[in-house]
Amino acid sequence: MNRQTILFVMNADTPDDQISAAAESAARDDDHLLCLLADPAPALPVYAYGVLPYGGMNIPDNWGSLVQEARSKQEARANQVEALIAKSNTSGDVQTVMCATVDIKHAIARAARVSDVAFLASNLRDTPDVLREVASGILFHSPIGLRMNGCLPQAGNRILVAWDSSEAASSAVHAALPYLKASSEVAIVCIDPDMSEDGDGENPGYDVAAWLCHHGCTVTISQYPSGGLEIGECLQDRALEFGADLVVMGAYGHARMIQTVLGGTTRSMMEQTKLPVLLAH
Missing domain, CATH: 3.40.50.620 (HUPs)
Structure with missing residues (x-):
């Protein structure tokens, strides 16, 4: 099989062993592993929404710090993922996405359009809304296939x-x-x-x-x-x-x-x- 770019979609909670297994598999097959951490941004509290024209949006004072904290945690996790890839001597890189859940599909689609196949980390099933948007971005907004379940190595006999x-x-x-x-x-x-x-x-x-x-x-x-x-x-x-x-x-x-x-x-x-x-x- 020719060398591929594999889009490995995960989140900050994806276990290290899954990431290492994906990286080691990519190294064996001489593939490039594009790891994409996709996490939803913290949601605005219900009381933040006003009803126009009678009221405007009331953003909590700590909203900016909550978003910044979430981004910092995601960046820290991205650095850990980069270390795992380097340890496996794998050709790869790490990208991050943090936005409203309904917008995740657009970022996923951009990465999928320059990949050969997408593979989803199994723990994305724990966040069905995110999983749905990730699958939508790949299936409806890119030309590649989506693999689910099993492990990253070649598909078998x-x-x-x-x-x-x-x-x-x-x-x-x-x-x-x-x-x-x-x-x-x-x-x-x-x-x-x-x-x-x-x-x-x-x-x-x-x-x-x-x-x-x-x-x-x-x-x-x-x-x-x-x-x-x-x-x-x-x-x-x-x-x-x-x-x-x-x-x-x-x-x-x-x-x-x-x-x-x-x-x-x-x-x-x-x-x-x-x-x-x-x-x-």
């Missing part, structure tokens, strides 16, 4: 691709191509395929399988009915049966608002923690 002929699925396969080419076996899985001419075609999955074979991948194709189960649950079952080291799938192939409100395959695969997954939109 057995990779399952969830295929439905959508643009999102195609983006995921393109993002995962270096991992697919390095794997020993790729399983293309189509669940409830639409065999119409305007859907997945007469032979669902054969087109992407042929393309991957041209790249030297060893590929098998399987088609499964969902049997009334949620698609994400079916994918997890198939991946566990296959012994997948990584699941590759498109994110938010349907309307994002519908999936946000009602759930959906993307949401269920992001919430599960058993299987490493690579998502792209």
Whole structure:
């Protein structure tokens, strides 16, 4: 696999062992590790907000010092992360982001646009709002894939691709191509395929399988009915049966608002923690 720039998104609470493991993995693969500490700025107290035109915003006297204290703690943590990277003899650098939670995605997107793949520290799950904005910045505002769960080293020998002929699925396969080419076996899985001419075609999955074979991948194709189960649950079952080291799938192939409100395959695969997954939109 060619040398990559890996965007490793973490926060000030990410444990040292996770950072060291990521740095050592990057060193082994001769990758560049871009560590991005993303933390929300201290929120204004509720009483700070006035109701115009009857009142203005009442900023607490200690607000500036609270923000400065938070920034100082983050910078101190960034210095510790730099030391861990240096100890691992890894090519890498550290950047920090501290802003309103809803604005984190923009800073994440800027870093993702000059990276090859993004990997999230597992403890970001402890801050769901931040996790959502980080994922949004990568999936909707950058061209790279998002990896979750597992560890940073290369994706492994057995990779399952969830295929439905959508643009999102195609983006995921393109993002995962270096991992697919390095794997020993790729399983293309189509669940409830639409065999119409305007859907997945007469032979669902054969087109992407042929393309991957041209790249030297060893590929098998399987088609499964969902049997009334949620698609994400079916994918997890198939991946566990296959012994997948990584699941590759498109994110938010349907309307994002519908999936946000009602759930959906993307949401269920992001919430599960058993299987490493690579998502792209």
